[in-house]
Amino acid sequence: MKINKPIKILVLCLISLFLIALFLEAISFIFVKSYNFIKKRDYSPDNKIEYVNWWDFSPVFGIRPKPNLPFIYDGTGLFLGTDNYGFVHNGDAARKLLPKPTNTYRIFVLGGSTVAGRGVSYNKDTIPAQMEKMLKENPDYNFNIEVINAGVRGWLSFGELCYLAKELLYFYPDLIVVLDGINDFYYLHFGGNNLPNLSNEQISIMRIWNNQGIPAFRYHLKAAIFSICPSFTSFCKKIYNQVRGRSYFMLLINSLNKNLNFDNITASRYTGGLTDVPVVNPSSYNSYIQNLKNIIGICRVNNIGCIILFQPTLGSGRKQLLSAEEKRLLGQIDADMRVGNAAALLTEYYRIVTKEFQALKAAYQDDHIWIDDLSYVFDGIGANVYYDQVHYNAEGSRILAKRINSIIESNFLKKNKDEQRLIQFN
Numbered sequence: 001m002k003i004n005k006p007i008k009i010l011v012l013c014l015i016s017l018f019l020i021a022l023f024l025e026a027i028s029f030i031f032v033k034s035y036n037f038i039k040k041r042d043y044s045p046d047n048k049i050e051y052v053n054w055w056d057f058s059p060v061f062g063i064r065p066k067p068n069l070p071f072i073y074d075g076t077g078l079f080l081g082t083d084n085y086g087f088v089h090n091g092d093a094a095r096k097l098l099p100k101p102t103n104t105y106r107i108f109v110l111g112g113s114t115v116a117g118r119g120v121s122y123n124k125d126t127i128p129a130q131m132e133k134m135l136k137e138n139p140d141y142n143f144n145i146e147v148i149n150a151g152v153r154g155w156l157s158f159g160e161l162c163y164l165a166k167e168l169l170y171f172y173p174d175l176i177v178v179l180d181g182i183n184d185f186y187y188l189h190f191g192g193n194n195l196p197n198l199s200n201e202q203i204s205i206m207r208i209w210n211n212q213g214i215p216a217f218r219y220h221l222k223a224a225i226f227s228i229c230p231s232f233t234s235f236c237k238k239i240y241n242q243v244r245g246r247s248y249f250m251l252l253i254n255s256l257n258k259n260l261n262f263d264n265i266t267a268s269r270y271t272g273g274l275t276d277v278p279v280v281n282p283s284s285y286n287s288y289i290q291n292l293k294n295i296i297g298i299c300r301v302n303n304i305g306c307i308i309l310f311q312p313t314l315g316s317g318r319k320q321l322l323s324a325e326e327k328r329l330l331g332q333i334d335a336d337m338r339v340g341n342a343a344a345l346l347t348e349y350y351r352i353v354t355k356e357f358q359a360l361k362a363a364y365q366d367d368h369i370w371i372d373d374l375s376y377v378f379d380g381i382g383a384n385v386y387y388d389q390v391h392y393n394a395e396g397s398r399i400l401a402k403r404i405n406s407i408i409e410s411n412f413l414k415k416n417k418d419e420q421r422l423i424q425f426n
Helices: 007-035 045-053 127-136 156-168 182-189 200-211 215-228 232-245 248-269 282-301 324-331 334-336 342-364 396-420
Strands: 056-057 062-065 104-111 144-151 175-180 305-310 367-375
Touching: 007 248, 045 324, 104 127, 104 396, 127 396, 144 248, 156 215, 156 282, 175 182, 175 282, 175 396, 182 282, 182 342, 200 342, 282 305, 282 367, 305 342, 305 396, 324 334, 334 342, 334 367, 342 367
Parallel strands: 104 144, 104 175, 175 305, 305 367
Antiparallel strands: 056 062
8 A cells, every 4th residue: 555645754754753752861861860960859758748648639729738637747847737628727626617606707817828837836826826816815705706727838819819719708707817928929920830739720810810911812722622622632631741740851851941040040130230129020019919909809799808918028128136047047048049139139029019008008998908018017026036038936926916916806896896786797
């Protein structure tokens, strides 16, 4: 049987591509093995199992903590215990949230790892746990107060927005507290697609939602292809993931790209010299502010109180009285963030967002919405309040809990009591 010339050319091209890929793979294998180019993370077998075991994948939320999770250590940080619903509990893992008890004022605290409790050693020392303890000790209220920790390690404000809209409303919150800001800066400022705890679909939607342009076409194109031939698309994606996970060539390219992006492009593009004013990627704060507006909108529509708070960070330059440990942490911030002059970059980001918060407050604050910049909250405190440059120790969490409670009591709880129109909460 005579083979058509176009088919013969196609077969030869495919064979050539296969041989080129095989050659590149062999060269990459030799390079990686000879020069020990790729360094694996050093986890013991037990810790490695614990590390991959703390989360579940959700097509809506991406990665989120498993329910009924005991305290574990993954080699880099603590994962505090979760309750039946996947919330980091306040020391009462068996607490039942549904149905909601009558005469209960329920507060959810949204945020990233700082809310979830990275930096403290016990569930009772997280910001929400200390908030609840302080509020329950106040004899002025004739109703029960619950503070629920809805923080998830690594989440951006868009994940928190989805969490509120998709799930938290079913728990009948009376007040939503949002304490965040640093994750949006860190991950969106440096660009890339590797956003923690978000699914690929969520990342695409986030970019469309925040008017980030071109990805909208790619998102709709991928959706169209998948809808036409879902089985074939899923098969191709599975093969691609298998190859990507085992290919030394892909491993080498990803490692080179990661090092290039963080160490060279980022440093030269965003930070400049030591005397220059760093340039902050606008997507980091534009996306953050837009997500906060959407959270405010959801709370207004559902008649839920809302407190929006901008979190403090050691590298922002707001804390002037540094302990010896905090000075040490600040000294290594460039290495930890993998960018030159990181403190100046953070300070510039905080300067911009502080102005954005002033505008947000002028536009949205009313009887049901409170907006505040807490980046100053540790000013004048000489004690060590940081676990690292971003996360707080038990004392730092206590100070934040006390400040947040003062906002809640002055603008939500006591206001209801003083006006003698206290609602019997359902």
